Amino acid sequence: MSTAQHDSYDVVIVGGAIYGSAVAWWLTNTPGFQGRVLVVERDPSYEFASTSHTNSCIRQQFSAPVNIRVSQFGAEFIKDFRNFLGGDPEVPELVLQSFGYMYLADTPEFAATLKEAQGIQAALGAGTRHMSRAEIAAAYPFYNLDDIIAGNHNLIDEGYFDGGTMFDWFKRMARRRGVEYIHDEVVAMTLNSAGTAVDSVTLKSGRRIACGIVVNASGPRAAATAAMAGLALPVVPRRRYTFIFDAAHPLERDLPLTIDPSGVHMRSDGKYYMVGCPPDEDADVAYDDFGFDHGIWENKVWPALAHRVPAFEQVKVINQWVGHYAYNKLDQNAILGRHGKVANFVFVNGFSGHGLQQAPAIGRGIAELIAYGSYRSLDLSPFDYARVEQGEKFFEKNVI
Incomplete structure (x- = not known):
């Protein structure tokens, strides 16, 4: 103390x-x-x-205008971090790796929701594109899109930062x-x-x-x-799982932060890749409960990875953890x-x-x-x- x-x-x-x-x-x-x-x-x-x-x-792909504006200022802050903190040369510069979020829709209803959200985001200056399956395939040929109808993607001020x-x-x-x-x-x-x-x-x-x-x-x-x-x-604690993995056949370009219909999300993480998800039974947990479900990789995460990106058929987990969301019920x-x-x-x-x-x-x-x-x-x-x-x-x- x-x-x-x-x-x-x-x-x-x-x-x-x-x-x-x-x-x-x-x-x-x-x-x-x-x-x-x-x-x-x-x-x-x-x-x-x-x-x-x-x-x-960080993403601007929200449907509520205030959430979009909050993230737009966040991107501005990240890109001008040193000056916001007073210009001290000791303060490091932050880099926003703008590989974007890729929301994938496997139903007409979700595709329509994405298209509506894209209109809201674009009206507020976000660079989100609503893409057909063919457009996604042309830009990112490593995806398996057999079950996908459309998607939203934004390459401007959206992605990863430190x-x-x-x-x-x-x-x-x-x-x-x-x-x-x-x-x-x-x-x-x-x-x-x-x-x-x-x-x-x-x-x-x-x-x-x-x-x-x-x-x-x-x-x-x-x-x-x-x-x-x-x-x-x-507000309650809920578990969220993250895995860092190496791929035997790495992709030729960055993997956007891909929001898969399975509930699994994945992205590039330097020379490795990151993937995460909630558990299937998303229950409230105790404040000190960080117990790890070791079956979630084999039963949920890896099957979703290998389905969406066939190049990830051969991967090796090199780190994993579980953290808590401060989940607003x-x-x-x-x-x-x-x-x-x-x-x-x-x-x-x-x-x-x-x-x-x-x-x-x-x-x-x-x-x-x-x-x-x-x-x-x-x-x-x-x-x-x-x-x-x-x-x-x-x-x-x-x-x-």
């Missing part, structure tokens, strides 16, 4: 992974905000954090600018007598810290953090903003696998909400927590 330097902070952030650090850094970069910020992280190794298990991809480096520098620069990070755990919260604000958080070390605002950035553990303030949040989209009654409790939760790519825009937005009381750069109100209380779903068709 480490010790906080003060007994009171303007902002206490619960969780120091990608969202805790994105919000912390953006607060230091928000004109007019001069408050003290404390980030409380229970595991500074981040061994089991979703951030450490990310596939580090999310670990982005997270590392959010944290480094936040600390350089005065944000405190401590190795401890928030175990309780004390509300005022009216139940309208969190007055303080209690740490596992026994310390009680007064706070102006509490930010819930605790990933798959978000519901447990919200419950400390008596608040409900439909209401609608699989972000839950943001202040609680309606406990007004100093701020949610940054439930990204359901979209988190890393959305961190630049949403970190900025939450910092604006804290500093100014409203979003200024991009209106993120469609993600507001109020929809949880009202049972109103955020509508997004393109969820992986």
Whole structure:
């Protein structure tokens, strides 16, 4: 454990992974905000954090305009990373490997959904193409497309980037600018007598810290953090599997991040390839349950690979892991903003696998909400927590 330097902070952030650090850094970069910020992280190794298990991809292929705009800013941020972080030459440049996402449709209904989404994306400036089977075959002859009708693909600002480096520098620069990070755990919260604000958080070390605002950035553990303030949040941990494999017959060009109708997704990963999927029974799991289903490769992943890309008939797994999605059971989209009654409790939760790519825009937005009381750069109100209380779903068709 480490010790906080003060007994009171303007902002206490619960969780120091990608969202805790994105919000912390953006607060230091928000004109007019001069408050003290404390980030409380229970595991500074981040061994089991979703951030450490990310596939580090970004796409504009959503159906909801706000999700598209969030990712467009994410791409801008990645491509100009050093300048956004102040121009320090020590900050590395990030590269966005724009091999794109390839959504494959095997039914007329899904093909129509893709075509509709492409129109929305194109209207907002995205480079998505709706492609016939023949067009896909001409561009990527390594696919088996016997069961495919159409697809969507975008080669502009969509693909892979080094999310670990982005997270590392959010944290480094936040600390350089005065944000405190401590190795401890928030175990309780004390509300005022009216139940309208969190007055303080209690740490596992026994310390009680007064706070102006509490930010819930605790990933798959978000519901447990919200419950400390008596608040409900439909966010649970769910397993997601990732495999890195070598191919005996590598492809002659990059493999786009291919969303297969089987539920398996695959892409190039340097000289290797990455593939991932959810389990067939996508159940909620315990926060510390990272048990690995060793049959999922043989029963689900490899058959889908070999079917879609026949060159992958002979492959060798060289690494594998299971991580947790912070899965929003209401609608699989972000839950943001202040609680309606406990007004100093701020949610940054439930990204359901979209988190890393959305961190630049949403970190900025939450910092604006804290500093100014409203979003200024991009209106993120469609993600507001109020929809949880009202049972109103955020509508997004393109969820992986």
